[in-house]
Amino acid sequence: MTATHTGPGHVSSAAPSPFPPIEEYAYLSDCHTGALVAPDGSVDWLCVPRFDSPSIFGSLLDRESGLFRFGPYGISHPTARHYVPGTNVLETAWRTKTGWLVVRDALVLGPAAPDDDVNPHTRPPVDTDATHVLVRTAEVVAGTVGLQLICEPVFDYGRVPAEWQLLDGDRHAADATGAGVTVRLATDLTMGIEGGRVRARHVLHTGERAFCALSWATGLITPADADQARAAIEQTCEFWRLWLAQARIPDHRWRDPLQRSALAIKGLTYAPTGATVAAATTSLPETPGGSRNWDYRYTWMRDATFTLRALHLLNLDEEAEEFMQFIADVQPTEDGSLQIMYGIDGRRDLPETTIDELSGYNGATPVRVGNAAYRQRQNDVFGAVLDSILLHTRRSQRLPRRLWPLVVSQAECAAKAWSEPDQGIWEARSEPQHYVSSKLMCWVAMDRAAKLAVLRGDGERAADWAQTADQIRADILANGVTADGVLRQHYGTDALDASTLLAAVFRFLPADDPRLKATVDAIAADLTENGFVLRYRTDQTDDGQTGREGTFLICSFWLVSALAVVGDLQRARDLMERLLRISSPLGLYAEEFDAHTGRHLGNFPQAFSHLALIGAAGTIILAERLGEL
Structure with missing residues (x-):
């Protein structure tokens, strides 16, 4: 069988194959x-x-x-x-x-x-x-x-x-x-x-x-x-x-994809502990025939805030409570921080091995079991955990006693770590950098911790943590913005990164701030293929891997949310409609989308994609409803 190539060294995801399309x-x-x-x-x-x-x-x-x-x-x-x-x-x-x-x-x-x-x-x-x-x-x-x-x-x-x-x-x-x-x-x-x-x-x-x-x-x-x-x-x-x-699904033209996403997320939960797996599979390739193949059958802490946002938006409070209790149960590292990921039973060690006897999906090797990224330092984890706790506290109108020590430990860790380089949200297997999105999520950590301290009546900690949040914000705006007013990938480059769209999702900058608008416009114009968003340009970023990759569905949904936040509601709707039309025949999403062939890439079904779909739809629906007032 002869593979089809669309460029030097690139195997088409639509090449004839005995493997069904993902x-x-x-x-x-x-x-x-x-x-x-x-x-x-x-x-x-x-x-x-x-x-x-x-x-x-x-x-x-x-x-x-x-x-x-x-x-x-x-x-x-x-x-x-x-x-x-x-x-x-x-x-x-x-x-x-x-x-x-x-x-x-x-x-x-x-x-x-x-x-x-x-x-x-x-x-x-x-x-x-x-x-x-x-x-x-x-x-x-x-x-x-x-x-x-x-x-x-x-x-x-x-x-x-x-x-x-x-x-x-x-x-x-x-x-x-x-x-x-x-x-x-x-x-x-x-x-x-x-x-x-x-x-x-x-x-x-x-x-x-x-x-x-x-x-x-x-x-x-x-x-x-x-x-x-x-x-x-x-x-x-x-x-x-x-x-x-039990779910609160709005009576809206996007009701069906919201319901399917809710069912997919529920289907990716591990009921015995309340954990959510990132995907049900391992080693489905992000690059056709390539080596960007990872095991996603674990729970990422960064999913916490997106999971809580989606579950609470849909009124699925019981699942949110179970997930929060899973987070409260996991064992921190020696310095008190949480790992970026855990096993679905809460275990810390996820050693990565390869199964060399397997040919891999359509020849994509290696097939990996375990995920070595569990050892990485990723400073976004603090913001994900603390934002999820604030969301849950506001929804339940109480801060459980067992969660307050977690708030303190994660805030203290974020305060110490925010100025240090890390591997970033995309788990680059290269040298650490001062990633803007990591520092942005440390700002989220300190900002949410300060709000939680206010709710608990701890004014001294609230003031200290708010001051640290202001310090992080000032550092990002001083070092993380290009001459054109665009948030950069990390302090050492002017390259774009879709993770900076989180500045809109987490309200790091006001909706009318020109730097936020410039960042959203730059990503929409220069970090897309056929209108769908890439994580970053692989030829501009050393991530320790080879080969190109598809557009990331979560990033495209983040762009939908960001466009809605900055007031470009029609562009947000237009992209949302395109994203809904590229779902699988059964309404599911993998991690990536090959904009050249229309095929899905990466592990499947992907919780992050469905969580971001719910978030993007919710942002637009809320804006539409407020516009009716």
């Missing part, structure tokens, strides 16, 4: 783990029992690393795919030469067990929780269809083939074991073991149904028949609909 995957979740389902009905990514566990289906990163297909024999392209409205349950319709088949897929949620032995909870018990079962049902609605089941797990990121054993000679249930993990496949089809895979095939007629289910639950419990499987999916639909009914 944006064509569907995402399933039970708030413990997530699965990606390809258009052909194959589960190409699933880690059990939780998001950051090794994969058992890994065809997303190597076509020989495990899959689980349930669909019509001989047909790979469905007629239609959609989420059951208001849910994270997938429904796929297939037209074959002889009939029509409808398949539903769900990671099932049901009545919570008294104790979850699979993924123990640190948060209070809930009424509905993951049952640790993937259920798939099929029904022929017209004619006859040959239904096929193929289940071929390859454990430990594609390194350990499954060993199968039928249960008591029953050809309707079998256990697969490898790398210390056992899963059970149950179905009403008659199965046969073929080496490391199980296969079944059966012709269904109009009105007939079939099911299959994969379990990693305690006792490997599965539905007993098609009726129980169907009931489990209906129960899951009910959970998602009842959850979404």
